[in-house]
Amino acid sequence: MQQAVEGRQPLLEVRGLSKSFGILRALDQVDFTLHAGEIHALLGENGAGKSTLIKVITGVLSRDAGTIRLDGGEIEPRSVKEALAEGIATVYQEVNLLPNLSVAQNLYLGRQPTRFGIVRDGEMQRRATALLAGYDLHIDVGAQLGHYSVAIQHVVAIARAVDLSARVLILDEPTASLDRHEVDMLFRTMRALAARGIGILFVTHFLDQVYDISDRITVLRNGRLIGERMTASLPRLELIQMMLGRELSETTGERVAHDRSASTPCATFTNxxxxxxxxxxxxxxxHGEVVGLAGLLGSGRTETARLVFGADRADSGKAAVEGKPVRLHSPRDAVRHGFGYCPEERKTDGxxxxxxxxxxxxxxxxxxxxITRPLSRREQDEIAARFVKLLDIRPPDPERPIGLLSGGNQQKVLLARWLATEPRLLVLDEPTRGIDVGAHAEIIRLIRELCDRGLALLVISSELDEIVAYSDRVVVLRDRAHVGTLQDDGIDVSSILAAIAADGSVPAAAEA
Amino acid sequence: MALKRILMGLALASAPFIAPVTAAQLTVGFSQIGSESGWRAAETTVSKGEAAKRSVNLKIADAQQKQENQIKAIRSFVAQGVDAIFLAPVVSTGWDAVLKEAKEAKIPVILLDRDIDPSGKDLYLTAVTSDSVHEGEVAGDWLAKTVGDKQCSIVELQGTVGASVAANRKKGFDTAIAKHANLKIVRSQTGDFTRAKGKEVMESFIKAEGGGKTICAVYAHNDDMMVGAIQAMKEAGLKPGKDILTVSIDAVPDIFKAMVAGEANATVELTPNMAGPALDALTAYKDKGTTPLKWIQTESKLYTAADDPQKAYDSKKGLGY
Amino acid sequence: MAFQLPRRGLAQILALIVILLIDRMVSSQFFDLRLQDGRLFGSLIDVFNRGAPVALLALGMVLVIATRGIDLSVGAVMAISGAIAASLADSHAWPVAVAVALGAGLLCGLWNGFLVAVLGIQPIVATLILMVAGRGVAQLITEGRIVTFTSPDLAWFGTGSALGIPAPVLIVAGTLLVTGLVVRGSALGLLIEAAGGNARASELSGVGIRLMIVAVYVWCSLCAALAGVIAAADIMGADANNAGLWLELDAILAVVIGGTSLFGGRFSLILAVCGALIIQAMNTGILLSGYPPEFNLVVKAAVVLVVLLLQSPRLSGLVANFRKARA
Known part of the structure; x- marks a missing residue:
């Protein structure tokens, strides 16, 4: 089958696409090929470059280098509208239709059938009913779109996109908020469209769904193309290896062994x-121990971190700090108990x-x-100067707005923010994401140093090599649950991968 | 002028005799705008008094400045089968439908204080309003007479820009002083009909006119602005009413207080008694079938220090200004 | 860097000076000062004196805006507090009248803060409620009339003076000082700027945002209540229909002219007051100019546009590029 597809001219052909944001390479020489009538899954962890690739293809972002060909002809869309005119339509996780208008109005917005300038409602509803019948969807098209479930809204959005003569349909995490039944309905629609020769690019975090529906898989990591494979011939473990990467980088050194008997409990969470x-x-x-959280995106890593820090409120179980029961209802509570948290989304949450x-x-x-005990300007200057020097923050100017710093230096400032509070526990969510290689190594070094000074650390990372390098213990997550713990010599990349991949039969979407 | 005198005279003369005989049965619904200003409150108070004097059962509906409330009120009056409806319209258009309903129910409608769009002329019996151009004229005439042949630089505190009352009061005053070459408006600014702005604008006038020494008179489109202007003059060390003449319009109680203190010279009354003439016209219409004129103009009476301002103050202060 | 960004505040202070100079061109006596009944008297004094209510509103508003909020109700709060102060002035000692008026302001602030911080209603909607209802409350207090009083004690707040300086100016200076001490003397200023700049990040850093937001709305309403007392004292009466009408917009404008972004974050108290003075200098200039009043709003809009353009970073960037291109 692969041979047959290869023989035809691809529907969408992306070659050597590059895109940088400042010093950060979001896409580096990426190739991507979509054939007519195939469902193609685009996979990768956060920051892999999936959304950048989609944005460049749909004209939201400009590209630095590379070509995009549609049916062999080079295209250069500069806006979503231009991309749509070429036949590339996108449906996002958050459906971008108008819930307060009727289904029919949403389908024909901006191109309503008119006679003498007057919208012909009856005609529009007839056409809408017929159109949706083609999707096996029999609903009252006169009712407000917002009254229907998200799945139906998705199908309506897809119907609108396809009706606008789309040949390439991009579905960006359409299943994130759907239940099993709704996912089935969406998948039926996707298969029907593929059978009609439409090429579908499908982004999701749920590997089961990838194996359910996709013909082919492209994996990106850190802005690079890792590989393009037929779904049927790609074992799950290998896919996860492709997504998380296993080649050892320069940040890896030998694991630092700790005398575990010396470490005393810092914080304990039960049930x-x-x-x-x-x-x-x-x-x-x-104290003095690094616990790594490993798992795919959406497996519950960040959720664990937020719960530990009180950013979300737990509805079951108990927490204790230094053996004493505590209440963690807000970050304020957590900060009072000596916790710190560097969130994954540095720009919006950090x-x-x-x-x-x-x-x-x-x-x-x-x-x-x-509020009533302000740090004097002198104290502030002193603290800032100390950490700028200690963490080698560049440029070494404490009075520069942080927004003008590079990602790595911003991350160091956030670390400094917490170190200044002299915390007992630090939660780091993807501390090395979007950071250049040099700063990357420094942050790993810092994590080790902090640990040596008796800090308790909980670190989330998609970089398994990193986790292996600094963790004393690794908790593996899958489908929003902690599913295993690896310790000491048991920690290596292949064991983590095996733990993540084991038994993927539980449908992740049913949890939502 | 003469007609109005006669009407007023008729009202005064006839009320004691006619009222007990006929008015006992009369029920009148009054759709009042709301309580947007002290004058409006006084109008409501006076209307109640005038109705009580004639033993008319007056039902007042407060519309809170909203036309839809007024329309609702009129409908409910029609449903109750009142003998007549008084309407102080908040806007001039949009009344045709509801007034037609009243007409079909054979209930006469009398407009108070404000007129409506000309297309509705046959939908109401008469309109009792003041002539704001005339008010300006009375003010101007008084100033011309008082100043005589002396040169006189006038500063003017206008009402809100775009308000028809302000435009009319300016027009009437301008017409009156145009006949006198020695009267000249040297500065004119809007004080938005409020005390605070009246004071602020007067402060700047005083500074711009050499500390107020070259100002001979102030004309304000309403008394509230004049009350503010009087404060500004006093704070600048001037003697309002002596160094600078004042004339304004409305005749609210506080201007009489200033007059008693010798700080204000003249005011032209915008009478809050619109209901009195309206009730008289209504009585005549009901009893004798006399169709009143389409417009009953209320008197624009001039008050000066010679008119016993203390008495005027006492009679007005309880009206709700 | 080829060009120097304009120093913070320079644009506003320059604008104020330029407008004052234009005022001088319009009216030759603009800078003349004399003593009248022991009180400084002149157009320049008018600018400060008449600008006082908006300056007070701006002092409260700037903190609210710094938290990425907005308070539309300040004009209505002015009307309420003025109505209360005027109603009590002749029957009670002035401290009682002022205290009750400020107390009403406190309640208004708590209400706004509750809606915004606890119920999570968008500030523009939450404060719109009091903006509409508040004026009604004031009208209920005054029964739709202008309530006048004769108490010279309360009148001092509007027309009195000390050392020749008008009372409203002193009150603004005092409020500026107190606000400055509270905000910059404690950590409040930093935490407000952090919360306004990025609420999520601040919350994740352990900043207690809720209480702080309630506090700034309370302070804003207190400033408005004080402005209401001044406005009532000035005309020795409370005009519930007109007191503070549309002043919320002037206050917001003053804050924006003062360089604080409506998106929250960095703020400056002094520049907010400076913004209020720019607006008033312009108003006074227009009144002195003798132009027909129909021009007032057009002139005002043009001047505001120029001031805002002056401090636009994009414009200064364009100018710099232009210079570079020529060099």
Missing amino acids: YGKRGSIAPFDLDLR IIAELTVRENIVLALQAKRG
């Missing part, structure tokens, strides 16, 4: 969980872009001290 977010787990964090490096560094300490 801790939150419905719809993460299944109850037991977690024991010790830095305060217009404030200076100094202000960003002292923020958590100041919040901990309270």
